[in-house]
Amino acid sequence: DSGVTQTPKHLITATGQRVTLRCSPRSGDLSVYWYQQSLDQGLQFLIQYYNGEERAKGNILERFSAQQFPDLHSELNLSSLELGDSALYFCASSVVAGGPSSTDTQYFGPGTRLTVL
Amino acid sequence: AQSVTQLGSHVSVSEGALVLLRCNYSSSVPPYLFWYVQYPNQGLQLLLKYTTGATLVKGINGFEAEFKKSETSFHLTKPSAHMSDAAEYFCAVSKSGGSNYKLTFGKGTLLTVNP
Numbered sequence: 670d671s672g673v674t675q676t677p678k679h680l681i682t683a684t685g686q687r688v689t690l691r692c693s694p695r696s697g698d699l700s701v702y703w704y705q706q707s708l709d710q711g712l713q714f715l716i717q718y719y720n721g722e723e724r725a726k727g728n729i730l731e732r733f734s735a736q737q738f739p740d741l742h743s744e745l746n747l748s749s750l751e752l753g754d755s756a757l758y759f760c761a762s763s764v765v766a767g768g769p770s771s772t773d774t775q776y777f778g779p780g781t782r783l784t785v786l
Numbered sequence: 787a788q789s790v791t792q793l794g795s796h797v798s799v800s801e802g803a804l805v806l807l808r809c810n811y812s813s814s815v816p817p818y819l820f821w822y823v824q825y826p827n828q829g830l831q832l833l834l835k836y837t838t839g840a841t842l843v844k845g846i847n848g849f850e851a852e853f854k855k856s857e858t859s860f861h862l863t864k865p866s867a868h869m870s871d872a873a874e875y876f877c878a879v880s881k882s883g884g885s886n887y888k889l890t891f892g893k894g895t896l897l898t899v900n901p
Binding site: 759779 | 891
């Protein structure tokens with residue numbers, strides 16, 4: 670158990686709909702990352718938040734958005750869903766120390782499997 | 787930009803045999819390197835990581851990896867495979883320094899262990 674929790678475990682919805690995925694980081698971790706795992710694209714970084722602020726963006730679609738709340742949990746919102754959005758969405762958390770010699774390790778949650786029909 | 791290439795999408799070994807999973811990376815700055823394992827229907831678990839210092843890194847479950855800068859490689863090995871090692875393995879790279887440690891993953895290698 671990594672200490673990162675994600676809800677729900679499974680989500681089945683229809684095209685055009687909107688869903689929200691939730692992530693609670695490990696206690697004390699300030700940074701949250703979102704990744705998408707699909708058969709054709711593999712594991713791809715979507716977005717990072719650090720202490721409530723967006724820190725980095727990856728291959729995240731405009732239909733997708735995220736935020737990190739004051740209690741440090743994060744939500745990933747997916748809207749106008751398409752069949753191709755079906756994937757496993759992972760959240761990871763870490764303690765980001767910052768600075769040129771800092772190191773960090775990301776701990777992954779169990780994921781949310783999204784199926785768009 | 788950083789990238790990771792995992793040679794062999796599927797590796798099959800016999801129980802007790804050597805496990806060798808290959809990973810080559812590309813990075814314009816000194817990299818941090820990771821191996822993660824994913825068991826069926828589960829999240830990713832960190833096996834080991836290289837940041838600085840000793841180039842031979844030991845991880846959990848008897849796995850180790852060696853960072854070879856000249857070969858831009860970070861291959862994962864285990865002397866003797868166990869049935870419980872059957873899983874998908876991902877090599878990943880991130881940049882050293884700063885406060886953005888986004889991981890760039892390889893496409894994964896599925897390890898099958900035969901009795």
